[in-house]
Amino acid sequence: MKIELRAEPFDPLAELQRHQVERLELKGRYGATAIFIGTMRDYSDRLSIGRMMLEHYPGMTERQLRKLVEIASQQWPLLDALVIHRVGELRPSDPIVLVAVWSAHRAEAFAACRSIMEELKSKAPFWKREDTAAGPRWVERNTPG
Amino acid sequence: MTVYVKYFASLRDRLGRAGDQVSVAETTTVAEIWATLWPEIALPSNTLAAVNMEYASLQQSVRDGDEVAFFPPVTGG
Numbered sequence: 001m002k003i004e005l006r007a008e009p010f011d012p013l014a015e016l017q018r019h020q021v022e023r024l025e026l027k028g029r030y031g032a033t034a035i036f037i038g039t040m041r042d043y044s045d046r047l048s049i050g051r052m053m054l055e056h057y058p059g060m061t062e063r064q065l066r067k068l069v070e071i072a073s074q075q076w077p078l079l080d081a082l083v084i085h086r087v088g089e090l091r092p093s094d095p096i097v098l099v100a101v102w103s104a105h106r107a108e109a110f111a112a113c114r115s116i117m118e119e120l121k122s123k124a125p126f127w128k129r130e131d132t133a134a135g136p137r138w139v140e141r142n143t144p145g
Numbered sequence: 146m147t148v149y150v151k152y153f154a155s156l157r158d159r160l161g162r163a164g165d166q167v168s169v170a171e172t173t174t175v176a177e178i179w180a181t182l183w184p185e186i187a188l189p190s191n192t193l194a195a196v197n198m199e200y201a202s203l204q205q206s207v208r209d210g211d212e213v214a215f216f217p218p219v220t221g222g
Binding site: 038054055056057059060063064085096097117120121122123124125126127128129138139140141142 | 222
């Protein structure tokens, strides 16, 4: 299991490839990999967004991410999980989050990936502040999944 | 006892500072910490609280040296 916060842009597909190479011992054991990549849009609530700041609570954010991945690992038989989340300043089209899980079969991979993502949205302490054409604003709630 | 308080995101902006250090009596709850620091500001109903980086209810009691955080609903991902 690997959980990381990044202050600079990252390439989710390159990260996935690197992670799979690092975890060569899993080769042949997993039959399913489910991934979710969240990317910054250039609009929100009909306003165009030029930039976004992602604030977090250093220490608690990492702890809560680890906890929700551990809970998913207890619920489904996962072989591995990788979560990378951005903090700091983002621009439209920048990846925000990568969630990837590896398991023997697809049902648990799909379910765990979805669960980790939904739990992250409601429990991991991150806050988005968007710079809109009408000025900066804090995002107050998540859109329905 | 001394408790260290942190505020995040829109709540920090509204309060105008990122944290406080407060001396309170033993057997103080999270809600009482807020009331001591901000007697004139009702805690917004959707505020989340944490004690030592774990989510906590407003009724949870705090201990000497604890870090208490108040923040709005989270919006990551």
